[in-house]
Amino acid sequence: MFRLIVSSTRCLTGLAVLLAAGLAVISAPGQTAAPAAPPLRVFDPSLIDKTIDPCENFYRFSCNGWFKRNPLPADQASYGRFTELSELNRLHLRQILEGAATPVVTRSANEQKIGDEFASCMDTAAIDKLGLAPLQPELDRIGALKTATGLPALLAHLHTIGVNAFFGVGSAQDYADSSVVISSYGSGGLGLPERDYYTRTDAKSVEQRQQYEAHVRKIFVLAGEPEAQAAKDAEAVLAIEIRLALATLTITEQRDPQNLNHPTDVLKFQKELTNFSLAEYVAAAHAPAAGKMNDSAPKFFAEFNTLIADTPVEKIKTYLRWQLLHAYAGTSLPSSFDQESWNFYAHTLEGAEKQQERWKRCTSRVDGELGEALGQVYVARYFPPAEKQRTLEMTQAIEQAMDKDIDSLDWMSAATKIRAKEKLHGVMNKVGYPDKWRDYSTLQIVRGDALGNQLRVHAFDHARDLAKIGKPVDKGEWGMTPPTVNAYYDPQMNNVNFPAGYLQPPFFSGKEDDAANYGDMGSTIGHELTHGFDDEGRQFDKDGNLKDWWSKEDEQKFTERAECMVKQYDAIEAVPGVHLNGKLTLGENLADLGGLWLAWIAWQGKAEAAHVDRTATSDGYNPEQRFWIAYAQQWCTQTRPEQLRSQAEGDPHAPDEYRTNTILQDLPEFAKSFSCKKTAAMVSAKPCRVW
Numbered sequence: 184m185f186r187l188i189v190s191s192t193r194c195l196t197g198l199a200v201l202l203a204a205g206l207a208v209i210s211a212p213g214q215t216a217a218p219a220a221p222p223l224r225v226f227d228p229s230l231i232d233k234t235i236d237p238c239e240n241f242y243r244f245s246c247n248g249w250f251k252r253n254p255l256p257a258d259q260a261s262y263g264r265f266t267e268l269s270e271l272n273r274l275h276l277r278q279i280l281e282g283a284a285t286p287v288v289t290r291s292a293n294e295q296k297i298g299d300e301f302a303s304c305m306d307t308a309a310i311d312k313l314g315l316a317p318l319q320p321e322l323d324r325i326g327a328l329k330t331a332t333g334l335p336a337l338l339a340h341l342h343t344i345g346v347n348a349f350f351g352v353g354s355a356q357d358y359a360d361s362s363v364v365i366s367s368y369g370s371g372g373l374g375l376p377e378r379d380y381y382t383r384t385d386a387k388s389v390e391q392r393q394q395y396e397a398h399v400r401k402i403f404v405l406a407g408e409p410e411a412q413a414a415k416d417a418e419a420v421l422a423i424e425i426r427l428a429l430a431t432l433t434i435t436e437q438r439d440p441q442n443l444n445h446p447t448d449v450l451k452f453q454k455e456l457t458n459f460s461l462a463e464y465v466a467a468a469h470a471p472a473a474g475k476m477n478d479s480a481p482k483f484f485a486e487f488n489t490l491i492a493d494t495p496v497e498k499i500k501t502y503l504r505w506q507l508l509h510a511y512a513g514t515s516l517p518s519s520f521d522q523e524s525w526n527f528y529a530h531t532l533e534g535a536e537k538q539q540e541r542w543k544r545c546t547s548r549v550d551g552e553l554g555e556a557l558g559q560v561y562v563a564r565y566f567p568p569a570e571k572q573r574t575l576e577m578t579q580a581i582e583q584a585m586d587k588d589i590d591s592l593d594w595m596s597a598a599t600k601i602r603a604k605e606k607l608h609g610v611m612n613k614v615g616y617p618d619k620w621r622d623y624s625t626l627q628i629v630r631g632d633a634l635g636n637q638l639r640v641h642a643f644d645h646a647r648d649l650a651k652i653g654k655p656v657d658k659g660e661w662g663m664t665p666p667t668v669n670a671y672y673d674p675q676m677n678n679v680n681f682p683a684g685y686l687q688p689p690f691f692s693g694k695e696d697d698a699a700n701y702g703d704m705g706s707t708i709g710h711e712l713t714h715g716f717d718d719e720g721r722q723f724d725k726d727g728n729l730k731d732w733w734s735k736e737d738e739q740k741f742t743e744r745a746e747c748m749v750k751q752y753d754a755i756e757a758v759p760g761v762h763l764n765g766k767l768t769l770g771e772n773l774a775d776l777g778g779l780w781l782a783w784i785a786w787q788g789k790a791e792a793a794h795v796d797r798t799a800t801s802d803g804y805n806p807e808q809r810f811w812i813a814y815a816q817q818w819c820t821q822t823r824p825e826q827l828r829s830q831a832e833g834d835p836h837a838p839d840e841y842r843t844n845t846i847l848q849d850l851p852e853f854a855k856s857f858s859c860k861k862t863a864a865m866v867s868a869k870p871c872r873v874w
């Protein structure tokens with residue numbers, strides 16, 4: 184639950200907003216299918232704009248054709264090649280779900296679940312007719328709270344049904360010993376995407392907070408409160424959330440595992456929470472009542488302990504009511520709630536102009552809730568075993584490239600190199616889908632009960648997560664569902680994960696040559712691998728323990744080199760007045776640069792072995808040029824200014840334009856392939872290089 188430092192390939196801003204909206208991946212705002220388009224390709228010459236000098240703006244040169252062909256759809260905050268493929272996957276998922284939704288006796292148990300959940304989500308007439316009634320028992324439960332002494336049991340119940348009130352508890356690998364699963368308590372309870380939304384003082388942020396307060400008010404009105412009361416209640420919610428936010432670590436601070444690692448034990452933690460009976464809480468939440476645990480946010484829990492004592496219980500109830508409504512306002516409550524939630528989170532914060540069609544949001548919901556039941560059918564239909572084999576081979580080639588790269592580093596000592604290689608060779612590669620599928624047999628999905636299903640899914644997930652505590656780590660478990668168009672590295676598992684949904688055009692294709700595939704998917708494999716050695720990942724050893732394996736001198740040299748990239752990205756003004764955050768984006772930028780470099784040397788090895796003719800052109804470009812163009816074309820993305828702003832402020836990934844141009848400016852090998860002059864915009868006078 185508190186895997187805060189898993190590093191992925193893609194921008195997760197959208198996801199962060201969804202989680203903040205309490206929608207999880209259940210009702211992703213704003214994604215739509217592109218109109219019927221030509222087949223997706225890894226290297227696509229038709230996207231190139233020859234009127235642009237590749238040495239001046241390689242991103243525009245590689246992507247302008249795609250921009251012209253793909254105007255930003257009204258229901259999108261941003262639209263790029265990842266969304267392009269996600270939309271295609273979604274069409275495939277829809278076919279599966281519509282088939283499973285037909286109630287025939289031959290349906291398997293999993294088909295019954297995914298089919299009936301999809302049908303329940305699509306049945307807006309039934310949802311509208313029921314109104315708030317299915318949530319009434321939960322609202323009544325909050326209403327029945329008389330004094331703060333009843334809070335622990337109530338909060339425990341709300342947490343089991345997925346309500347993000349105050350804090351969270353879940354399972355986590357022990358930072359000191361990654362083979363052990365302990366309980367972990369972390370900060371939570373915010374309705375805006377992250378804590379800085381509550382603290383920034385610029386005019387735009389102040390306006391966003393006012394808009395947020397208005398949104399909370401409108402939700403209370405929809406729930407039946409008179410306007411004046413709703414306004415007061417919204418004010419109370421914001422006051423509580425501001426206090427929680429001020430005690431929450433910034434997203435940059437959360438990137439450093441040292442800031443999150445505060446081992447303690449449950450009984451000791453219990454003594455610190457003088458105003459909250461943790462014993463009652465853990466009993467009701469079915470969390471461990473004793474034993475080792477991690478408190479990932481001591482400052483936050485100190486403030487929580489004070490807040491619940493000095494805040495009138497009526498205000499706490501108001502806050503809980505808001506968090507409950509907020510958690511279910513997506514596809515389970517009547518369309519008025521759904522619409523208002525979209526209006527604030529997708530339209531106001533991200534700039535989308537139209538709400539995404541219902542079937543798309545319901546597909547995302549089933550993928551989020553029952554991803555491995557749906558994924559099992561998806562993989563059987565759309566992921567040929569040969570694709571898995573080719574990806575594994577590429578991963579091995581890139582690992583060998585990294586081995587060679589470590590040997591060649593002039594700044595790292597021999598002793599640290601040995602440990603780096605141990606870690607590299609300890610990385611586990613997971614491709615496509617889990618070897619063992621999740622068992623949903625105890626989860627009941629009832630057709631026509633969208634809200635009840637959502638309650639049961641949360642309870643199932645919560646119980647499943649807590650059941651891991653005290654058991655051996657399951658290294659085969661996946662943090663993304665098979666149809667996901669993304670990838671990630673997990674530092675405590677020391678594994679890289681490439682879901683099946685990602686391993687297809689425009690990112691990878693058995694029909695394309697190595698130059699294109701290495702420039703595109705190869706750079707992603709290198710990216711994930713490099714996360715094991717970025718500013719966060721390098722703090723974990725080969726077994727995933729948070730344990731320093733660097734000599735002081737090597738660490739200093741690493742930090743000096745990384746500082747070059749911090750400065751480089753700090754200098755970029757993404758939207759007027761908003762610069763990128765070099766420290767926040769450092770891990771991703773290191774992974775981008777290192778990953779592309781590794782893909783390049785891996786491909787060099789392959790090309791040499793295969794005697795590839797470097798001068799032979801195909802579609803007008805030689806293999807080296809196609810390698811770089813394929814890299815750039817994976818990042819073609821259109822983004823609304825609102826979304827670009829929120830990405831610059833809070834996403835650990837730099838916007839796609841810089842993931843292309845800034846990275847390539849640091850690689851003289853790129854400039855050589857296009858014969859760029861030293862003075863060209865795409866050539867840095869002082870390139871950064873770590874790995």
Ligand SMILES: [Zn+2]
Nearest residue numbers: 190191192774
């Ligand atoms: Zn990443």
